[in-house]
Amino acid sequence: MFGQDVVDLYHRTVDASLASLPFDASSREAFSAWQSDARARLGAIIGALPSAPANLTPTREVVEETGAYVRERLVYETRPGMRVPGYLLTPKGLDGPAPAVLCLHGHSRGGKENCLDADTGYAAFAPQFAERGVVAFCPDQIGFGERVMPEGKVTYHVLVHGLNMLGETLIGWRYWDLLCAMEIVSGLDTVREDRIGVMGLSLGGEMTLFLAAMQERIAAACVACYLTSHRSTFLDSSHCTCGHLWDLARQFEHVDLAALIAPRPLFLEAGSQDPSFPSGDAAALVDELRSVYTLHGKPDVDLGVHVHGGGHEINGSQSIPWMVDRLS
Numbered sequence: 001m002f003g004q005d006v007v008d009l010y011h012r013t014v015d016a017s018l019a020s021l022p023f024d025a026s027s028r029e030a031f032s033a034w035q036s037d038a039r040a041r042l043g044a045i046i047g048a049l050p051s052a053p054a055n056l057t058p059t060r061e062v063v064e065e066t067g068a069y070v071r072e073r074l075v076y077e078t079r080p081g082m083r084v085p086g087y088l089l090t091p092k093g094l095d096g097p098a099p100a101v102l103c104l105h106g107h108s109r110g111g112k113e114n115c116l117d118a119d120t121g122y123a124a125f126a127p128q129f130a131e132r133g134v135v136a137f138c139p140d141q142i143g144f145g146e147r148v149m150p151e152g153k154v155t156y157h158v159l160v161h162g163l164n165m166l167g168e169t170l171i172g173w174r175y176w177d178l179l180c181a182m183e184i185v186s187g188l189d190t191v192r193e194d195r196i197g198v199m200g201l202s203l204g205g206e207m208t209l210f211l212a213a214m215q216e217r218i219a220a221a222c223v224a225c226y227l228t229s230h231r232s233t234f235l236d237s238s239h240c241t242c243g244h245l246w247d248l249a250r251q252f253e254h255v256d257l258a259a260l261i262a263p264r265p266l267f268l269e270a271g272s273q274d275p276s277f278p279s280g281d282a283a284a285l286v287d288e289l290r291s292v293y294t295l296h297g298k299p300d301v302d303l304g305v306h307v308h309g310g311g312h313e314i315n316g317s318q319s320i321p322w323m324v325d326r327l328s
Contacts, residue, residue, distance in 0.1 A: 014235055025291045031259075038252070038260055039214060039255070045248050046210065047163075047172030053180045054080045056187075060088075068092060068227045069130035070133060071116075072122075077253055078180040086139035086181065087112050089130035090190055099195035099219075099327035100135035100185050101126075102178065102211075106197045106202030106225075108328040111145020121313035122201060130317060131322045134270040136189050138179045141174055141203065154168035160241045162284045171210065178211050186217075193326045194240075195219050201314050202226055202276075204245060213260035220326040221261055222319045224269035225312050228281035229254050262289065263296035267304040269319050273311040304327070 010246055021041075024034040054077035064071040072088045078142050091098065103115045103126040107167040110120065115138040118124040126136040140147045142159075178198075179200050186193040197220040205226030212221035230249040233239060258266060266289075270282035286305040293303045308315040 012250075014112070014231065015311070016280060017250045018231060018235070019251070019256060021251055021256075021297070022253065022260055023256050023259040023292065025259075025295050028295060031292065031295060035260055038256065041251055041259070042210075042214060042260070045169075045245050045251070046175055047167065047169040047178050049172065049179075050079055053078050053183070054082065056180055056184055058184060059251070063068070066127075069127070071150060074184070076180065076184060078177050084138055084139055084180070085112070086137055087116070087126070088188075089136040089138075091130050091135065092131070093135045094190060096192060098133055098135050099190040099197065099324075100137065100188075100191045101129050101323065102181055102185065102196070102198040102200075102208075103129065103136050104178075104198065104200030104204030104207050105138070105139045105141065105144060106200065106204045107144070109144060111140040111147065113145060113156070121311075123314045123316040124318050125199065125314050126204070127318060128320050132320070134324055134327065135185070135188070136149040137181060137185050139177065141177070142170065157241060161166065165248065169245060171207075171245055174188075174207055175210055175214070178207060179215070182211075182215065182217065189218070190237055193217075196267045197323055197327050199323060200224065200226075203240070203242070209254075209257055209261075212264070213257050216264070218261075218264065220265035220267075221325055222269065222323050223258075224314045224319070225267050225271060225274055225277050227254050227258055228277045228279075229271070229285065232278050232281050233276065254281075255288050258285060258289055261290050262292040263298050263302060265323075267300040267319050267322050269313055269315055270305070270307045271310040271315070272307055273309065277311055 024030045058074040058076035069089045083218045108114045114120045114122045115126040129136040198208045199223040200223040205223040212218040270279035272279045306318040
């Protein structure tokens with residue numbers, strides 16, 4: 001009978017606390033100051049990071065060769081004993097260093113394999129980049145692909161909550177892995193280190209958001225089926241526990257996190273039939289964020305959105321050519 005009191009108090013708390021420090025687009029100076037402060041606050045939320053990676057000299061093995069690209073399996077260490085496998089797709093016939101994209105999978109057991117697949121909601125987006133002359137790198141994120149947790153007491157949920165109790169976060173561990181992936185990719189002779197982008201679906205979209213928000217080296221980003229609002233997603237209904245970061249929603253709404261990418265190129269994909277991330281919120285976010293790009297003289301050129309007719313999936317018909325254009 002009295003349980004509704006708890007729900008009502010929860011909603012009042014959300015209303016009173018959500019995004020207490022929104023972005024300031026009153027001037028370029030004010031926005032720059034907000035970004036500097038916000039990155040420091042977001043870094044503290046993500047959690048402490050190692051001072052240096054363990055071993056970023058990967059082993060490399062060719063596993064496939066098509067008419068358009070060579071696919072290698074790389075394995076490297078981001079922390080002592082923490083191995084990460086990934087697929088590197090290098091276009092054939094490059095005249096010199098090319099742009100590159102980190103291609104990030106979501107909550108899908110196949111991990112990096114799904115980034116190659118046209119039938120699992122990923123539209124084979126990594127091969128599509130490689131076929132357009134862009135180097136693509138697809139690392140397995142913790143918990144998926146070859147990094148699926150073994151059966152035992154330390155389950156995925158124990159990992160998430162245990163790290164939170166220890167002052168660290170699974171998002172932070174994944175973020176560090178992606179920083180290491182950036183270092184590997186930027187060090188390749190085939191890659192232009194100043195033209196590295198990132199694109200991901202769902203969890204991959206979330207990590208795309210955090211990486212691009214924190215790392216100004218990211219030249220362009222595409223977030224698929226994630227960027228909407230905390231209010232309509234993680235604060236409203238059940239989602240994966242790894243996305244519930246301490247204090248995140250109190251300090252930032254999704255649009256504020258996206259503002260940390262501005263005025264660099266940012267593209268959003270959303271499915272009108274996505275049950276988890278409302279496409280209307282994605283479109284509204286772009287409308288709100290456009291003021292920042294207008295402030296920097298780029299209201300349309302470097303901010304895009306495609307609401308397609310599908311569900312929780314990458315469409316790619318607009319986002320991939322857009323990314324290739326912005327990185328070229």
